[in-house]
Amino acid sequence: EPEVTQTPSHQVTQMGQEVILRCVPISNHLYFYWYRQILGQKVEFLVSFYNNEISEKSEIFDDQFSVERPDGSNFTLKIRSTKLEDSAMYFCASRSGRGGGSDTQYFGPGTRLTVL
Amino acid sequence: AQSVTQPDIHITVSEGASLELRCNYSYGATPYLFWYVQSPGQGLQLLLKYFSGDTLVQGIKGFEAEFKRSQSSFNLRKPSVHWSDAAEYFCAVALYNNNDMRFGAGTRLTVKP
Numbered sequence: 094e095p096e097v098t099q100t101p102s103h104q105v106t107q108m109g110q111e112v113i114l115r116c117v118p119i120s121n122h123l124y125f126y127w128y129r130q131i132l133g134q135k136v137e138f139l140v141s142f143y144n145n146e147i148s149e150k151s152e153i154f155d156d157q158f159s160v161e162r163p164d165g166s167n168f169t170l171k172i173r174s175t176k177l178e179d180s181a182m183y184f185c186a187s188r189s190g191r192g193g194g195s196d197t198q199y200f201g202p203g204t205r206l207t208v209l
Numbered sequence: 210a211q212s213v214t215q216p217d218i219h220i221t222v223s224e225g226a227s228l229e230l231r232c233n234y235s236y237g238a239t240p241y242l243f244w245y246v247q248s249p250g251q252g253l254q255l256l257l258k259y260f261s262g263d264t265l266v267q268g269i270k271g272f273e274a275e276f277k278r279s280q281s282s283f284n285l286r287k288p289s290v291h292w293s294d295a296a297e298y299f300c301a302v303a304l305y306n307n308n309d310m311r312f313g314a315g316t317r318l319t320v321k322p
Contacts, residue, residue, distance in 0.1 A: 128310075136299060
């Protein structure tokens with residue numbers, strides 16, 4: 094069964110550094126998402142991406158964040174200058190977009206980001 | 210304001226007992242409704258979803274959920290819990306375009322032997 098993959102599984106970085114989290118969505122899916130989950134808290138929507146542009150974003154997704162689909166398979170989340178509070182599990186998700194909206198978002202296993 | 214509420218932070222049940230996890234939502238219209246499960250250190254696995262039609266939805270691992278429009282609820286049930294069901298359960302909703310999924314705070318399930 095196809096699945097969403099994410100790399101790395103765990104990233105440790107220093108405050109102020111840039112990080113890029115990578116995701117490979119399910120092949121032929123059209124919609125892509127990033128979510129984050131701060132330890133012990135709920136999963137929060139960050140951004141959705143369709144047709145090479147952001148379709149929706151939350152208030153969390155400020156100028157420090159950016160997303161990109163650099164090629165036909167990868168979907169990346171960049172944090173330009175990490176802060177301690179960016180430490181979280183980041184989940185990528187994708188959905189086919191062929192269900193008229195009634196299709197499922199499939200989640201990757203997550204990347205745990207630790208900012209020191 | 211739009212919100213998803215899971216009133217129970219932590220529930221403990223005995224193995225073999227029945228389970229019901231509560232979820233309420235507050236949206237202007239009926240959203241799409243989901244239940245996900247997260248085992249420790251793992252990602253999110255979809256248990257079931259409701260978009261329309263029959264309000265009783267069957268999912269994987271023996272779970273089911275019932276949508277009640279009058280109560281704005283989508284409670285998850287299982288008739289007999291197994292030790293492997295111990296995990297965090299998240300209710301989630303998405304509006305008509307299924308693009309902006311909002312999660313509840315989660316309910317942690319502990320299963321006693």
